[in-house]
Amino acid sequence: MAAGLAEAGVRRLVVVGLASIMPGASGVALMDEPGYPDGYRSFYLGHAAGLDELRTCDLDWAYVAPAGDFDHDGTRTGGYRVAEHGDPASRISYPDFAIALVDEIEAPRHHRSALSVREV
Template identity: 55%
Template structure:
């Protein structure tokens, strides 16, 4: 049976990943609402509900330079899950996460592996706290996924059109275009549910 699509709301559409997600949605002929910082506060459930109304799915790729990560990312998670998206009738959320808080093949979190940069640890921990807040706040009606590059983005390479789910690895790379393909695939036809996951070049 063909999936029904009535549109995708992209929060953080002004950023590099958000722009790639909007472009991929348009390439597929999907109705897409591109929401940037000026359109509404993603930590405000009312603003989230207003922007997400009438959409089946939401893709969220946001950060707030200058805001404490340990406050910002959990506040976003709660605004999305406790009031915003359920009030708008959105059933699927795909949020963009961070490889640092994903497990590696050995089971250790990437941020805890030898030699991994620690100067941004507060940012890593903020993302991790956001994931936990989402897990705690999401009602059973909201099917969520936190999708991260398994390592980092390759901003120079050309998209291959392929990707693979993978554990975190510091040397892993994926282009924003291929990552956007994974975001849209999971928004439209979910295969992963209520979990963080990593994506690498296929």
């Protein structure tokens, strides 16, 4: 996938990711921490494989994931913060997550890296 993008002239890719594959406070992926829901593990593993592919390609990329989960009823606050790790208890609203994505697209601050975002 990534090789084809580079051949097509794509220089930067911003990907929406999953909290479950981001490292938790222990440094281990959230999906591998005790007590983390396991019902969608094959879905988590698919995202982890995609991130692994990004790490081996020549593109400039950013993998942006919520630090925990989406606040489905959340309203736009206009803010977010980059989190040091995933946290199943953290939330971010859809509108604020969208702001984080657009910010990363318009003014790239993270290169060839995965980041978590959460509410302020």
